[in-house]
Amino acid sequence: MIKKKQQLNPYISVDCVIFGFDSDRLKVLLIEREDHSLNTESTLALPGDLINNEENLNESANRVLKELTGLKNIYLKQIGAFGDLNRISKKDDKAWLQTVRTNPEARVITIAYYSLVKISDSNPKASSFATSAKWYNVEEIKALAFDHYDILRAALSQLRNEIIHQPVGFNLMPKMFTLGQLQKMYEAILNKKLDKRNFRRKILKLNILDATQEKETGVSHKPAQYFVFNKKNYNSLADTGFNNFGF
Amino acid sequence: MIKKKQQLNPYISVDCVIFGFDSDRLKVLLIEREDHSLNTESTLALPGDLINNEENLNESANRVLKELTGLKNIYLKQIGAFGDLNRISKKDDKAWLQTVRTNPEARVITIAYYSLVKISDSNPKASSFATSAKWYNVEEIKALAFDHYDILRAALSQLRNEIIHQPVGFNLMPKMFTLGQLQKMYEAILNKKLDKRNFRRKILKLNILDATQEKETGVSHKPAQYFVFNKKNYNSLADTGFNNFGF
DNA sequence: ATTATAGGTGTATATTTGACACTAAGTTAC
DNA sequence: GTAACTTAGTGTCAAATATACACCTATAAT
Known part of the structure; x- marks a missing residue:
C-alpha cells in the first residue's frame, strides 16, 4: 500500500479510553501532560490525537492505540x-x-473510542502525543x-452495558484464566459482588470456555483450573445474540 | 439571551434520523434533494446541516429538527x-x-442523531436545507x-436495542392510544410478531400506562380502550432501570 | 341476521434466577 | 507437623419469569 502524505485535520480528534484489568481492578491507560510552562500539578488525560485527513476515524483511533x-x-x-x-x-x-x-484556538x-486490552500484552510507552503513559x-x-472525565464515564457506562449483553470481557483477560479471575473482572466492571455458583453456572452454560489441564501453582489455597476462551463458539453465539445472558 | 453571529463549520455536520409511527408502520422523515443540474433520479437523504461554530452538537441537531x-x-x-x-x-x-x-471538497x-416524534404533532416543511420533507x-x-443508508441502519439498530430495555417508544405515540396500537409499534420496530396477552401483561406491569374512560369510535370491531402514558411513573422507573423489561 | 374484525381475558408448563453452606487443596505461621 | 488461613469447587430448592395457547365480546358492514 502506498502511503499518502498525512495531513492533520485541526478540527477533529480522536480520544481513546483504553481499559485493562490487572486480575483485581479495572484500569485505564492515561497520559500525563508535560507542562513546563505552568507550574500547576500535572493533569492526566486520555490519549488522543488530531485525525489525519487521509484516514478513517477508526484508523485514527487504531493509530493512537498502536503508538x-x-x-x-x-x-x-x-x-x-x-463537541x-x-x-x-x-x-x-x-x-x-x-x-x-x-x-490552538x-x-x-x-470522537471517543473505548478499547479493551490485555495488560500483559501491552507495552505502554511515550509517543508523539504523550510524555508518559500509565495504568490507573x-x-x-x-x-x-x-471533558475527558465525561468521556471516561460514558465509556464505563457503555462497557457496563455491553458486558452484560455479550461477554466481550474476554478481551481484557490473559489467554489462560481462572473462573475466579473472570468473576473478579465482572465484579470490577460492574462494581458489585456476584454469587460464585450462579456466576459459574451462567458463564459455563454459554459454552465459550474450554477447560485446560493446567492449574494455578504457588497459590496458598486450592489451585484453580485454567480455562481458555473458545473463539469459535463465541462467534457462532454472537450471531444469534447471546439470548439469555446477563448479570 | 444574546445571539452571537453564527458561523458555519465547514468540516462537521449533523444528520438526523427522525422516526415516526403512523399506527401501522415505522416511518422516517427524509428530504429530497433538488438537483436541477443533473437529470438523475432524485435521491433521498437524511435531513442534516453543517454545524454552527457557536452551538453545541445537540443544539445543531435540535435546530435541524426544529426547522x-x-x-x-x-x-x-x-x-x-x-467519517x-x-x-x-x-x-x-x-x-x-x-x-x-x-x-464542497x-x-x-x-454526527448522527436519531429522534422519535409523534407524526400527528409534526409539520414537515421545506427549510434552508430541504426542498421537500416526507415520511417514508x-x-x-x-x-x-x-452514507445515510448506513446511518439509518445504525439508528434502527440502536432504536431496537433501546426499546427493549426501556419503553422510549411512547415518544412515537399520540397522547391517547390503544394497547393494540402500542403493540403494533413494537412489532413494527422489532420487525416481529408479539403475543397479545404476553405483551399486555408485560407492558401493564410496568405501571406507566393509565387507562382513560374513552374508547375507540367508528371501528368495525370491539372498540379498544384508550390509554395515556404516565410520565411520572416512567421517570421514577427510569431511575431504577426498568429491571425486568424486555421483549 | 350474518359476517368480519380486532379487543379483551387466564392458565399451565418450562425456564431462569437467586439465595444459600460445606468440603478440598494448597500455603503460611507457629 | 499441625493448625490456621485462603480460595476452589459443587447442588438444591423456591420464586419469578417466559412461553404457548383459545374463546367470547362489541362494533360496523353487508
Whole structure:
C-alpha cells in the first residue's frame, strides 16, 4: 500500500479510553501532560490525537492505540462525538494546547473510542502525543483534562452495558484464566459482588470456555483450573445474540 | 439571551434520523434533494446541516429538527460519528455538494442523531436545507445519499436495542392510544410478531400506562380502550432501570 | 341476521434466577 | 507437623419469569 502524505485535520480528534484489568481492578491507560510552562500539578488525560485527513476515524483511533501500546487488532468501539463549546474551557487546558497545537484556538470536536486490552500484552510507552503513559485504577480517577472525565464515564457506562449483553470481557483477560479471575473482572466492571455458583453456572452454560489441564501453582489455597476462551463458539453465539445472558 | 453571529463549520455536520409511527408502520422523515443540474433520479437523504461554530452538537441537531418539523424538546439521541473517507464518494453526491456548499471538497464528518416524534404533532416543511420533507416507510428504504443508508441502519439498530430495555417508544405515540396500537409499534420496530396477552401483561406491569374512560369510535370491531402514558411513573422507573423489561 | 374484525381475558408448563453452606487443596505461621 | 488461613469447587430448592395457547365480546358492514 502506498502511503499518502498525512495531513492533520485541526478540527477533529480522536480520544481513546483504553481499559485493562490487572486480575483485581479495572484500569485505564492515561497520559500525563508535560507542562513546563505552568507550574500547576500535572493533569492526566486520555490519549488522543488530531485525525489525519487521509484516514478513517477508526484508523485514527487504531493509530493512537498502536503508538501508545504497541498493539494492533484489539477490541475497539466508538463511544460517540463530544463537541460541547466549553469542552476546552479550563485555563490549564487552553495553555497546554498553546504548546502542542498549531491552531490552538480552533474548535475541536473529538470522537471517543473505548478499547479493551490485555495488560500483559501491552507495552505502554511515550509517543508523539504523550510524555508518559500509565495504568490507573478507574475508580480512583476523579478528574481529567478537558471533558475527558465525561468521556471516561460514558465509556464505563457503555462497557457496563455491553458486558452484560455479550461477554466481550474476554478481551481484557490473559489467554489462560481462572473462573475466579473472570468473576473478579465482572465484579470490577460492574462494581458489585456476584454469587460464585450462579456466576459459574451462567458463564459455563454459554459454552465459550474450554477447560485446560493446567492449574494455578504457588497459590496458598486450592489451585484453580485454567480455562481458555473458545473463539469459535463465541462467534457462532454472537450471531444469534447471546439470548439469555446477563448479570 | 444574546445571539452571537453564527458561523458555519465547514468540516462537521449533523444528520438526523427522525422516526415516526403512523399506527401501522415505522416511518422516517427524509428530504429530497433538488438537483436541477443533473437529470438523475432524485435521491433521498437524511435531513442534516453543517454545524454552527457557536452551538453545541445537540443544539445543531435540535435546530435541524426544529426547522424541519417545527418541533422542540423531542426525544433525541446521538448515534455516533460517521467519517469514512469514502462517505462522499458517489458522483451524484459530489455534484450535489457543489451546488449547496461553499467548500464542497472539504472532508466532512457527520454526527448522527436519531429522534422519535409523534407524526400527528409534526409539520414537515421545506427549510434552508430541504426542498421537500416526507415520511417514508423505513422497511422500504433501500438506498440513500452519501452514507445515510448506513446511518439509518445504525439508528434502527440502536432504536431496537433501546426499546427493549426501556419503553422510549411512547415518544412515537399520540397522547391517547390503544394497547393494540402500542403493540403494533413494537412489532413494527422489532420487525416481529408479539403475543397479545404476553405483551399486555408485560407492558401493564410496568405501571406507566393509565387507562382513560374513552374508547375507540367508528371501528368495525370491539372498540379498544384508550390509554395515556404516565410520565411520572416512567421517570421514577427510569431511575431504577426498568429491571425486568424486555421483549 | 350474518359476517368480519380486532379487543379483551387466564392458565399451565418450562425456564431462569437467586439465595444459600460445606468440603478440598494448597500455603503460611507457629 | 499441625493448625490456621485462603480460595476452589459443587447442588438444591423456591420464586419469578417466559412461553404457548383459545374463546367470547362489541362494533360496523353487508
